[in-house]
Amino acid sequence: MSGSLWLKPGATRDALPQIPRQRTTEPAPAAGGPAGATALAADPLDELADRLDALAATAVHPDEIAAILESDGMTDDHIRLVYGRADSFALAEDLYARTERRHPAPEPPTAAPWHTGLAGCLLRGLVFALPGLAYVLGAPLLTGPGRYGLPPGTVPLLAGAVTGWVWNQALAHRAYTWLGLGDRAAAVRALVTGAPAGALAGAAVAVAAAGPGERPAALFGAGQALYLAAATVLLVLGRERALLVALAPLAGAVPAFHYDLPDALRIALLLLSLAATTGFAALVLRPRRPGGLARGRGGPPLARSLPYGLFGLGSGVLVLYAGADAVIALTLSMGPAEWLLHRFRAAGLARLRLLGTTDEFRRAVTGALAGCLGGYLAVLLVLATAAALLWPGAAAVSAPRIASLLCVGAVLWLGLLLQAFGAVSRAAAVCLLAAAAQGLAQAHAPAAGPLAAGAAAAVLGLLTRALLVRPTAHRG
Template sequence: MTTLAPNDEQPPRSIGDLIEPMGSGIFRAVEPLQVAAILESQGLNDKIARERYGHDDVFSLAEAAYSHIAAMNTPRPPAGAVLRRARPLAQMLHGLLYGLPAALLPAASGLVGTQWLVPGLVLTTGIGWVLGSAAAQLAYSLVGKGFPRSAGRTLRTGLILGVVAAMCMASVLALVRNGPVALVALCVMQMAFQIASGILLFYRREGWLAAMMLPAVMAGIAYIAIGDSRVGLLAVCVGVVCIAAVVGAALLLTLAAGGDPPAAEPPLRTLVRPDVRALLPSFLYALLTAVFLLQAEARYVLDRTDIAVAGAGLVLGMGVLEYRAHVFEDEARAAIRKVCYPAEFTRHSRRLLAKGVLICLATLSVLAALPLSFLYFTGTLSYESVAMAAAHVAVGGAYFLAFLLANQGKVVLLCLAQGVALAVHPVGRLLLPAGSPALADVLLFLGAASLFFVILLALMSRSLRDVKQYR
């Protein structure tokens, strides 16, 4: 079973990302209307202001930019400098950080039971994926508008809702299917970690997350090495303490987000009302992606673990996809300063896109070899597991392209593309003859993943002609 980061979608950009590439002219503006004129001269319209920066129109964006410039206490970077968004080590480790609790799964299965462990994790992962994505996007939008305290409150609310949803879902599952009480605790802890770790990454506290989860990882490894039930119980207890520390740190960060003393901000309901409608496509896309990936794995988590674990490399590679997406945008914005004509930029950006896609596919292929090697040495490698690993490589390549397209506001197109992939799998699975082998289903999923990748590649190649998207 694989899990993904709850905030994998690219968030709206901040005001700083807007101002830095504009040159010195915007810093000499004496009123918001002058800033608006500069923005419109650069090709920014109301649609881009809404989808990329979270503002209703260009004039609202201009007022925020003018206020931001007036409040700046540090000198502007030298002319020609580009504000870089890529953080190599931190971003590439995001996938590994999200997967740290996996070290506790063997110990937890001894308390909950394998027949309950994986179904509970699948359900909580799907719910947390959607809730975390929605909360993170709203929070990024609020930060871009200059309301950090409201952004923290949004993240805090998402964490609470996620924990409550996990508790209710697990309780119903335990009552209806006569499951153990430990299942409820497992689902709550999984959901709490998933959303709280996303909050720590939102505030760029990757080091905190790694340090707080290190004892739990070591305890989980100790249980795997020793195999004693008492060590397993101790590992679970250490894991609970570590996850509680992660949740506490996340809550403290959201409470401290407004500064000291916190600046006055409008009511949260007033701030998020304009964003709710724009958030619906992103919410739908998060839901579709969760359904597409998790439904393909969920049916194998109990009786075909070789297929279920074959896609684990995608989890480890999600951070690399995020980092390469930021690198592409940094290099594309830098390229605008080096070329004279749009055709030159298109040719250069195509090379950058091809480079990014190849690096992502190569990295995911190497990571996919890790679980396949484990299956080989344990004598459980199969054609189905190889096909499932290949499908996850294709999905990962599509997610890299989806990061870029989402950052351009093309979320509706992403929903349509994901809908086409869902029409192939699982809907296409209904057309398979009764009693078809698992290989037929996995190959169908591989075809759907490959189609998803090709569609997004075509959409992204087309968007390279629109130079103003990269200003």
């Protein structure tokens, strides 16, 4: 899914030989000529052009044809021997020059695989944000002396949450990979084994990180780990509505903004929501046939899911530094963010079919990227303003605070976009470096903290444009 730079160093278009469109042959010998004399054999390039005509006619750059040739197993030695061209790029230039551009008419939007409904994405954004009410209900459980300058009970909670983010991001990638291969049983099997292991790991880390007086916070962290694992199952398998029903008891946190609820009621609402989420996940993972879940092929390497977990770590740490009201705005914005990601992907595919030159495609994709990113930041700005006004104890709205939040939002959206195009390792590296810089700034120079997110947003913006203006990035 990610694009590749197909031009080799030093290979320029002006240096490549140009081949005429019409095939030339020697005239046939006159009657009475030497016995066995015949016309020259057909140019093998003409035969190759006929075979690749449908693919070459839709290419917007010779590099796409070079990619097809290399994926077909053609080596440079074979190309020099059979076609008399220096390499695959020279051969691709010739094929591109002699093939007329013929782009098919765009398909209806509903037929494109990257179109999705706004309502479904908004629902996902809601189920991402509702768990924040659990921390309002569980506030009395966060007790202890407080460490590292953090509020009481925060250390075990954060330790378990970060563990869950890393594990469940990687697990979700592996399950989605199986779903993309059309093997739902294998995706379910990955979740059956991975989700309980992730819940156990998150709970163990939360308990291990608890200090004196933080046992209630450790128990809350263990419940949080179980919820993250169960919610991952439901979201990956498309059961957002079931998750929304399971989170409904958390609406009892709304009166807690203004009234002191009994601890027994708070704990009962938390346990009811946790039990419902876990129960729905168990029902979804239940084998549908008596034989259980049969084992299939080995699937993608486990190491391929690691960058997704690291991206979850880096982006999660950046979000934590944004503040409670900002976290609410960011999580609510994930629904529109997902919809805009689909919109950009669909726009790229449509322009790939409609436009005939690389420059036109590059300008159109750059405009679509700017429009989608700008639309997401506008939504985030509205949500951040509303959260700052409604969330109890939120910091006052200010230009530096809003700018910092928008930078974090840009990092998240651009990172998710790179992840969707298969460039997750680069996104993870930038997010991890930004999170480390943010942590150092928070400890030694808090005023410089927003600079880390701003620098990360700028780097990801340049990286995204460099990668996604290539037509080959949108193939497949």
